[in-house]
Amino acid sequence: MGITVSKQENFSEWFTQVLTKADLVDTRYGVQGFVVHKPWAMRIIREIYRMFEEELEKGGHEPVLFPLLIPEEYLEKEKEHVKGFKPEVFWVTEGGDEKLERKLALRPTSETAFYSMYSLWIQSWRDLPLKLYQSVSVYRYEKTTRPFIRGREFLWIEAHCAFATREEALKQVKEDMENLKKVVWDRLAVPFVFLRRPPWDKFAGAEDTYAADTLMPEGRVLQIASTHDLGTRFAEAFNIAFVDKDGQWKRVHQTCYGPGIWRIMAALIAIHGDEKGLVLPFDVAPVQVVVIPIFYSDEERDKVVAKCNLIEEKLAGAGYRALVDLREKTPGWKFNDWELKGVPLRIEIGRREIESGSLTVFRRDTRKRVLVKEEELLQRVEELRHSILEELKRRAMEFFNSRIINVTDKETLLRAAKNGMIAVAPFCGREECAEDMRTQVEGLRVRGTELNHQEGDYGKCIWCGSPARQRVYIARAY
């Protein structure tokens, strides 16, 4: 069965239907916030991971795997950090039928795990920079959960860097932002804005937090990644120090970066999907080109299937992920099935194609068919690959831009928020103001300032009317 609601009318229901009907997840496992990831989802996720890992390693990061369990005393070392995370930690307190002598946390994030080792590994300026990452799941005791948006277990990458100087650390933060753009925008066509979070919304233990927000179809912003300037706070807490070239002991400057694979997946589904289901960007699609044979008699079947196999080989030979769908189902059924799953290109081959020597190619994003001469196939597929990406980018950016609005009065702000817009407004900078906003519209948050933002005179605060020192982004958030 197809999707029965429209994305615009009822996003929540649409999202749930796509998740199950495109066979991405099964939520019947029975532990809240923990979902079973099915092959179609895992193959997409694996591609996303690959893209990030490739980019990270180009930037000098190396892969590691740290233990899932973190002893309580590690977690406790940095005061702000514990305060932020403790309320949502899962604890392991027993082994077999014995009570453990010390509680072990399921990592909610791995700063304290990494940095306990960094203090052992870093001795000299020659050990720096140290740039490591891991692709893992983390665990947080969340109240309300939704697949890919908020889970008690979710997938991400966490990169942890240590540098000799503050300058290098700040450069890393920029590199992290660039890393996100190279994958999420350049290849997945998901638009976002990087903002400097207000002080009260910083990562627990960070000097500064920069986070990427995208916009979901019902008008809520979703944080898909964040990168943090940790300064020397963790270096102090974990005693991570090195002897510099000048012979002096110094603390390292640290950064950490977390692209949320789960949330990028959510954004991908939500932003590109349509009434027929998923629409996958070419590069992440587990099957990029599906070939559907159409025949009636047995005799015709042999000819058509042979041609399909030939086309598949040709595509596979050129490096595309291609598949001939030989299932005993009607062509119409298969059309719908692959559209639900978001496969970017479909080639239909039947008597007509064999007789004419051309192929019917259907593209998922525009739902249009084009005729392609068989000998031009590879060239046309490559063209379509780019054309699909451009089309997805165009649509996504059009949506994103059309939802950002400058506002200067309270009433317009509230109306904009209720209409699912991101408002840009003058702001006094006080947390009390931001807190008060939240009581007016559910989920309304001050998300932060643009990266190149300078404090100055921006008129009157949109909320309290006192002098505005900043211009901030305000939107409803997940």
Added chain:
RNA sequence: GGGGCCGUCGUCCAGCUUGGUAGGAUGCGUGGCUCGGGCCCACGUGGUCCCGGGUUCAAAUCCCGGCGGCCCCA
């Protein structure tokens, strides 16, 4: 944190008010079918009615507790 709705073949749902034989659609299997947009026809298959306790001659149905899911509000 507060409030509401829900849990019945794999899936979606009816049955519950008024206790007594679990029913449909879809899926799945087999066969047939010009099968190019989720065809159609026939036959078959499939359920400890979420779990535990209670009331009763008798519980999917009534009562209590738990678990799980969804929605709204803070």
